[in-house]
Amino acid sequence: MNQDYIQPNEWSIIEEGFDPKRVKSSESLFSIGNGAMGQRANFEENYSGKTFQGSYIAGVYYPDKTRVGWWKNGYPEYFAKVLNAPNWIGIDIKINDETLDLHTCKEVSNFRRELNMKEGWLARSFEAVLQNNIKISVQIKRFLSLELDEIGAIHYQIKPISGDATITFTPYLDASITNEDSNWADQFWDVLKIDQNKKQSFIVAKTMKTNFHTCTFMQSKVFVDGAEVLMDATNTTSEKKASSSYQQNIRKNQIFAIQKFGGYIVDRNHPKDALIEAAKEVLDKAVSFGFDSLLEMQKQSWAKIWEMADITIAGDVKAQQGIRFNIFQLNQTYLGTDASLNIGPKGFTGEKYGGSTYWDTEAYCIPFYMATKDQSVARKLLEYRYNHLEKAIENAQKLGFKNGAALYPMVTMNGEECHNEWEITFEEIHRNGAIAFAIFNYHRYTNDYSYIPEKGLEVLIGIARFWHQRATFSSDKNKFVILGVTGPNEYENNVNNNFYTNYIAKWCINYALENIKIVKNDHISDFIRIKEKTAISDAELAAWKNVADLMYFPYSEKHQVYLQQDGFLDKELITVAALDKSQRPINQKWSWDRILRSPYIKQADTLQGFYFFEDDFSKEELARHFDFYEPFTVHESSLSPCVHSIQASKLNRMEQAYTFYLRTSRLDLDDYNHEVEEGLHITSMAGTWMSIVEGFGGMRIKNNMLSFEPKIPKQWNSYSFKVNFRNTIVKINVQQNGTHFTVDGNEEVTILVNEKLVKVTPNNLVTV
Structure with missing residues (x-):
């Protein structure tokens, strides 16, 4: 209850x-x-x-x-x-x-x-x-x-x-x-x-x-x-x-x-x-x-x-209260005025989780701050990680990595790892990928490339070096594998070939290689400085590429889906629907041993990969993976329902999308996980914002333009939000019978709406 x-x-x-x-x-x-x-x-x-x-x-x-x-x-x-x-x-x-x-x-x-x-x-x-x-x-x-x-x-x-x-x-x-x-x-x-x-x-x-x-x-x-x-x-x-x-x-x-x-x-x-x-x-x-x-x-x-x-919702007070509570708490926690600060998972509401910075910042919070504030705020969050690069290299050295490989901490205050659960601290290495993804996401959204030659490329090199060394060549599979990890789904520890981890490792290496080439061609003085500092060589880059090209992804021909990890189908696949309600949340009712042997997913894992890299997969593939994994997902991580809401919207399953939206927006207000007295889930609140803007609003960057595919739950009369896109403020008002666009300031902007070009000029309302 x-x-x-x-x-x-x-x-x-x-x-x-x-x-x-x-x-x-x-x-x-x-x-x-x-x-x-x-x-x-x-x-x-x-x-x-x-x-x-x-x-x-x-x-x-x-x-x-x-x-x-x-x-x-x-x-x-x-x-x-x-x-x-x-x-x-x-x-x-x-x-x-x-x-x-x-x-x-x-x-x-x-x-x-x-x-x-x-x-x-x-x-x-x-x-x-x-x-x-x-x-x-x-x-x-x-x-x-x-x-x-x-x-x-x-x-x-x-x-x-x-x-x-x-x-x-x-x-x-x-x-x-x-x-x-x-x-x-x-x-x-x-x-x-x-x-x-x-x-x-x-x-x-x-x-x-x-x-x-x-x-x-x-x-x-x-x-x-x-x-x-x-x-x-x-x-x-x-x-x-x-x-x-x-x-x-x-x-x-x-x-x-x-x-x-x-x-x-x-x-x-x-x-x-x-x-x-x-x-x-x-x-x-x-x-x-x-x-x-x-x-x-x-x-x-x-x-x-x-x-x-602000995001307004007409016709649904609980949904409106939920989103404003989330936006309010995010702004109470971090305003972007101090580059040495970050966004703690509990903000100023409790002490659980100890540290101030998790991968939540890069994966969930940066989109919110990019779109609702000046882009300098998001850039400060990226600089925070650049300032911790030496510590990330030290963290990797402690674990036996060499040559400037960087492993960013799971939890940190000053760049040092300070989380002491083995299966999370040393196995949940996917966080490295989120930090690289945030650099990509920032450039994609703001079109400000300057961060990469100035600071970001050094971070990408350290991360690529880590993935290159962390992968193992399997002569049995004739592929590179990544062993002994925990993905975002923390209910599976020490598994081999977590799909999300392997996928983001491959992507990070390719993204680093791509940017080395761009900086070499277009920012030669930066390239010379970085090459001198990092001592990258053509032979090293070729070795990275080999790992990326030969990365292994577990796949089930029978179900036509990528597997969360090698052993997922060995589990007794009983869906959440068959779980006795008195057993929930399982993290408070079951032994850890029982959780690890169960098929239950704490948060979107394979689907997190489909969220970040959706352009790499067809809608049919997304539907197949969503239908396969969602029935096993207990959403006992605050970071889970928002990704499901965004993907359900994309698949036009509006009832499901709405249910997940309510769950993410009222996670604390209604205390879904029976733990609110310990503090609020601040970083997941940015996911609530994403479930409206990227989910229902369908906002993406396509062809270097702002793109929308607006949908509206039947429970709402209308909703509206604003985004600051490259210093132009675009306002979107979605109603049951159409969507209105306006732009603040003097610049006109061309956007994509349902794949069609639409020009929005100042002081004019455009209805689609």
Whole structure:
């Protein structure tokens, strides 16, 4: 049974009624972020029930020493932890000396929580009867500023409704935090300094081992019935905490409010010895703007994002809410302002998966950022991998590869591999292919070739060298094989000749060879520099080509399909339809041994190859493979339903495409995989965007042009989206009886619609 307590709403995520069993799930779903920091939707006031406290700073991590039963050569030294950072949102509240705690209140009524995605704020309101029988009404609003991305603001107001009361607000900073998951229960933070003045508090702390220096800070103001009350706070500090208390006698139905400004200053952006000065500067700026002006700026910042990124769906509120939730969370996680950052699978919503960067970025996120932002954002994501090339070469060397072969990590913070499950870290090597594919995808979409001679070709050479060395010549098959791998389908480990891995290996080698030729002919000075640096030779290139030409792909004549891997047909092929629902999700119900012997597919694997390289296969081949593999797919990876939705659209199976779309767009909102309390699936959210734009909209690049084959589910009246294609903004509005195209700006654009050329000129609506 999926959860269904989130109210359908086009622009907001809304929860009504307080249920302690939902607290951790809601903390994930209502998370907020601004690209530089983020936090789970923990309550500001004390909560003694089950909760998962989490505040995170982009790029700050701890190398938690790997914990394994038996050390094997090549194991990563550590598993990088996204660090729970010192908490700045806390406000202890006492009403006549009784602590406000929703877990111990006699009664909680009219509880409502709203994440307003249009304007970028989180609000909560409730009425409560405390143990001392005082009844209060509470309203809270908070946001993390996009404009001043080191600052967040909270407005918290209380109205006593049963009689007069003495109310004490004690805002605090707390550095005694721990991570929800750690291998050895190490202490991650060391507090260096606590500083307070009459208005402001600061905690300077550094991370152990990685030595990131941060300053967590706060300043508060209090109000009675909207008028500011100037009072000196009572300051207290302990070893890891700084707090300031404000107490006031409040009459029945009067409103006592606190505005708290807080956030993080990090030595990634400021000198280590000037963190408190920088924090004072940002606090002064925020306080001079005030809560209301900052909120107004927040609304404008989000309006600008939505202007380009919004997808509208008419006639289906749950579908509309789903896509906006996905687009909103992607923008909360990464805005493309800092080339040293990337898109973590959980963003700022939880700690699972540790590292900040997976192959998800290249395979799923880059298309979203290319089309909804300036192309420089996607280029930054490519440069992130170029900047880690030396580390990728080191990672490969640790495993015995030579001559500049590069293996990009499965999980990373700084380019080093930091994932310690053997079958994923060392076998899931297909991630190398996604990094090469992203370079191809970027050039195909933007027509900006400059990245390849400047940086990309070196990456392609390192990756091609890896595939050349990783392949083994089988004299039995007279072909090159790739042994002992795990494909995207992680429910098959240590298999031979995973179709997707072999296919992308062949493609990477050919793509590297093709670009070496282009750079040699057209960018000779770059070619000379790269040749000198990498020492490539004609003999080496010929050896690569031999591997690509003789790559083996397992195939079943009986089923007329490529096999996921050599042994797939040895399995007992019982479809998902025959699985008892009580056994799902199998990753939570079955032993790993049973999963590995089953035919069940965690995510599109062979079909992932058909998605990336669809021009290499006919529609009939796609249909055959889809019909063969889809019945065995349990979609227990968040990355699976979107690929199936895109392919079902291509095959004109709109009911299936729509079902998969709902599953990908509401994966977290409806908690399909029963794990949302651990955090959201941020990177797969880009797949939701793809299922509309590439799936229903049929957007592709063909003949160096934008191409569409629009379709529409019968459940929708219309849908629309915009794409930034080579600095021209094209808007597509698909209705049941036709599709409208418009173009922003002064340039006309020629596009393909259902294989026919269509010219779209500025200020003119073209209907097909």
